[in-house]
Amino acid sequence: MRKFTFAILLSGCVLAAHGQTVLTLDSCRALALRNNKQINVSRLGKEVAMNTRKAARTKYLPKVDVLAGYEFTSRDINLLSNKQKNLLNNMGTNLGTQVSGDLQKGISEKMTELVKQGAISMEQAQQIGAMMQQAGAPVGQYAAGLGNTIGQQIVDAFRTDTKNVFGGAVILRQPIFMGGAIKAANAIADIMEEMAGNDESLKTQGTIYDIDKAYWTVVSLKHKQKLAYSYRDLVKKLDDDVKKMIRQGVATKADGLKVDVKVNEAEMDITRVDDGVTLAKMLLCQLCGIPMTDKITLADEDSNGLEKSNVRYTDYQPDSTFSSRPEVRLLQNAVDLSEQGTKVIQAEYLPHVALTGGYMITNPNVYNGFQKRFSGVWNVGITVQMPVWNWFEGRYKVRASQAATSMARMELSDVQEKINLQVTQSRFKVKEARKRLTMANNNVKSAEENLRCAQVGFREGVIPSTDVMAAQTAWQKAHSDKIDAEVDLRVSEVNLEKALGILE
Template sequence: MLRREIRYRIPGLVCLLSLCLVVGNAQQLLTLEECSRLALENNARMKNARLDLEGTQETRKEAFTKYFPSVSATGGAFASDNGMAEMILMPGLEMTLGKNGVMGGVTAVQPVFVGGQIWNSNKLAALAVEVSRYQMKQSEDEVLLTVEQYYWQNVSLQEKMKTIGIIESLVGNLYKDVETSVKAGVANRNELLQVQLKKNSVASDRLKVENNLRLSKMVLAQYIGVAEDDFLVRSYLQEPLPLPETYRVDPIAALPNTVGYKLLDKQVEASRLQYKLKVGQNLPSLGIGAGYMYHNILDTDHSFGMIFATVSIPITDWWGGSHAIRKQKLQLKAAEYTRQDSNEKLVLQMQKLWNELEEAYKQVKLSEESIATAEENVRLSTAYYQAGTETLSDLLDAQSLLQQSRDQYTDDYTSYLIKRTQYLQATGQ
């Protein structure tokens, strides 16, 4: 009885374990939003961008320390074969001093005026942090655009696989019909060979698309930092496309919202601060300090404290410094010209991308009409061929046109979505 129960339970346990393995190995179905999130977390470019931001933040903290006194400590010791001082106390009695000794001290100097160099250096360091944040946003946009391109490429290839399945079904049914007609003696074998060639062509198309799909998924997996076997891409071309007018904005009004515009502004501001720094380097500097010193040189311990002031006037540097200041002023003017020129190009880029977005949307609509026309053409060609009023070659051409129109629609659909993202990023939306 016990043996019988064991026999009955073993298949149940096997089924349960098999079910667990299937669930455990189930691939996650990823949407575009999920792929984008994973890319922002795992992509090497974003990791480097975050490190760059942390680096500029450390530089800013370093610049802030220049507001505080600079403290230094020095020390030394010496020993010599002859003393620093020799005295003859009386004939035959001499005294040597300073043959060895030690010295040391601690000083602290507080800068009072350095031509605004500390203030402007801190502003420049803070500006570098802002620039790094904008550059990280720029990297984020580029990563998101790239992952979307890879994602829709994968979706497009999946849709083309579906199209190949439809064509294979049509050609397979046609092959059966022609084979039956050949056996019945109402069709010649040449027609069956034509259909066989078409089957081979479709099989070749499937092989190419399968290889491209596998490679596309590998590229996407590497970009988002997920193992290739752990996910699938969700295909949803059936959703209606939003109108381009939903996203349209005035280019001039949108310009200040773009990352490119903000970076150009920061570049001019950085040039202005560098000009002020160059001026400050050629101004006098003033500092005050205090220190504590100790020495034992003449065989006597001696220590003392002191306060002092330092003034530095770069007299010989004024000649060369004036040219350096003039050069920096020219670079500031060049940065302003570059900003104006680049802003005009940004506006032109927005208009260009809008035109491409409109064109892509219209192309999708034309492709939809082409599919409807191609499907009707296949239906009529099939009926006419069966009625004997159309050749087999015409029917095969109609099926090829259906495949081409469906593939073209897939390409146009995904192209529109990518153009939309490019336009949204370019207009700062």
């Protein structure tokens, strides 16, 4: 229902902008609430806080990341040392030399033994040794080449070819226990969103308060403008009468000069009040967000009286904490925010447990002899992080945060006491304004009767012109005081609504 009413008010404001110049108090409020930049900033801040809260909720959910990369290195990864590769490359030569030496030594020892036994002669032994050496040379060379070839193949088999490395991974992380940090972060996001709403309410009330003051200031000046013209007409009428009496010889020039001074003063008052009305309307247009050069007329400019019967807050009693005031709610938000901040600090020094998992691929394939193709592996695990020693850093931070929370509570209590006093003062001011308005109405009646009697006596010639001017001045002051009392009642009622936190 409230949104529907607000839409109707905005529609009325649009019509006014297209030619209609009459603005009511409600239409001025609607224009100001729509065009005020600070309120619009608060609304955007509320949207920011809402999305921040939604983002904080995602901290409970698992996070999945995808990684991919390529790396070029100037050297391969070697599974064999240079010494090992050298031994394998010369494996046949080394083995053939050793076998050939052992074989020649064995044959020589055998020939020597046979010579000693007399089975063969020395010449025969030498001939047999020469024949064996000639027959074994090709076999040794072949065995050496074959061994070297096998060694080179082994070295090549251990070559990784890892200058060009491709890799990728899918990583999943699921928090299990973060020391309460995630819960506190979500609570902070909720408080920030609530603070944004309270800030909007605070600026809304401030805007409405400024609009009401500007509106009733214009109305007051318009009534005083009419009063100034009426007073000028009265003084001019007296001036005409005095001039006639001067011509008839029943009044002196001194009486005429006194009346002329009053006429000039009345004209000057009109000039001042005209300028005041223009400036006040420009201020009202600025607060409403419309061009200051627009010609506007307020609905209450031509009203006969400004008395207001506002029963909205007569029986309204705020709670002991004054939670209806956005300022109090903001300070309570600050206390709650500080408490959650303490929990976040405490969570930093508690164990953090998280579940991890994923899938990783590489090229070369490290799981199959560095084969030049992509291959991967699944993994799952649990990580635990626990601070062990930090020189009491956490204790000091927690104490500092708790002290800040105590400060916020004290500020909240102090503001609540001041608001209680403000509400009481505002109630007194409303009562005083009503009494003042009643007295002003009575004074207007007395001043009008006094002016009537003075005018009658002046026409009968029993009262001098100075008494008439005094009666006119009293009449003007009584009406001016009535206008001030009427506007003061309106403003004091708005002050009370603002103090109670129900201005909207």
